Amino acid sequence: GNSVTQMEGPVTLSEEAFLTINCTYTATGYPSLFWYVQYPGEGLQLLLKATKADDKGSNKGFEATYRKETTSFHLEKGSVQVSDSAVYFCALTVTGGGNKLTFGTGTQLKVEL
Amino acid sequence: DTAVSQTPKYLVTQMGNDKSIKCEQNLGHDTMYWYKQDSKKFLKIMFSYNNKELIINETVPNRFSPKSPDKAHLNLHINSLELGDSAVYFCASSQGAGGKYEQYFGPGTRLTVT
Numbered sequence: 001g002n003s004v005t006q007m008e009g010p011v012t013l014s015e016e017a018f019l020t021i022n023c024t025y026t027a028t029g030y031p032s033l034f035w036y037v038q039y040p041g042e043g044l045q046l047l048l049k050a051t052k053a054d055d056k057g058s059n060k061g062f063e064a065t066y067r068k069e070t071t072s073f074h075l076e077k078g079s080v081q082v083s084d085s086a087v088y089f090c091a092l093t094v095t096g097g098g099n100k101l102t103f104g105t106g107t108q109l110k111v112e113l
Numbered sequence: 114d115t116a117v118s119q120t121p122k123y124l125v126t127q128m129g130n131d132k133s134i135k136c137e138q139n140l141g142h143d144t145m146y147w148y149k150q151d152s153k154k155f156l157k158i159m160f161s162y163n164n165k166e167l168i169i170n171e172t173v174p175n176r177f178s179p180k181s182p183d184k185a186h187l188n189l190h191i192n193s194l195e196l197g198d199s200a201v202y203f204c205a206s207s208q209g210a211g212g213k214y215e216q217y218f219g220p221g222t223r224l225t226v227t
Binding site for chain 1: 117144146148153154155156157158161163168169171203205207209210211212213214215216217218219220221
């Protein structure tokens with residue numbers, strides 16, 4: 001079956017620190033990969049996506065590269081801000097799966113001044 | 114303009130009751146979903162409809178019954194509510210069901226069963 005494994009949180013960083021949230025996956029078929037972000041009390045928003053190997057998704061200073069050889073899609077940001085505090089979800093869909101998102105467990109990020 | 118909206122935002126009810134959650138999207142999408150987020154924030158799909166037809170039904174108790182009257186609406190009715198049904202329920206929509214489509218999520222409905 002399909003599954004996504006994310007690093008355990010919470011992750012606490014100082015403002016302007018470098019962020020990495022690890023994500024690895026297993027999939028039957030060729031997955032598309034996504035990072036979603038959930039701010040407190042809100043729904044999920046797509047942060048970035050990649051649909052084929054070696055694609056890099058980027059948005060708002062966040063980046064992630066689809067690595068087929070290591071089945072990974074790690075999220076990075078060079079300099080985090082307090083406003084980045086949220087829960088981050090790695091997820092995948094596979095062709096023929098009805099566009100069903102399979103989520104990781106989420107990683108809570110807290111950025112302090 | 115709200116893209117995906119859900120009503121109500123909060124729902125508090127007693128065990129054994131029947132309740133409904135409504136979802137509407139104004140994005141012109143043809144595929145809609147219900148996800149359940151538990152207290153540990155784990156998200157799992159429940160149902161998906163494409164052009165008003167059920168295409169995903171993940172091991173969900175029969176007490177949960179989705180209904181899609183048209184492509185823009187997907188409602189969730191829950192019978193005989195149990196304590197374990199307490200969760201946040203998210204509706205989402207996408208342009209298609211082909212595996213690469215971004216899903217747009219509603220703000221969620223927090224259901225509390227007492």
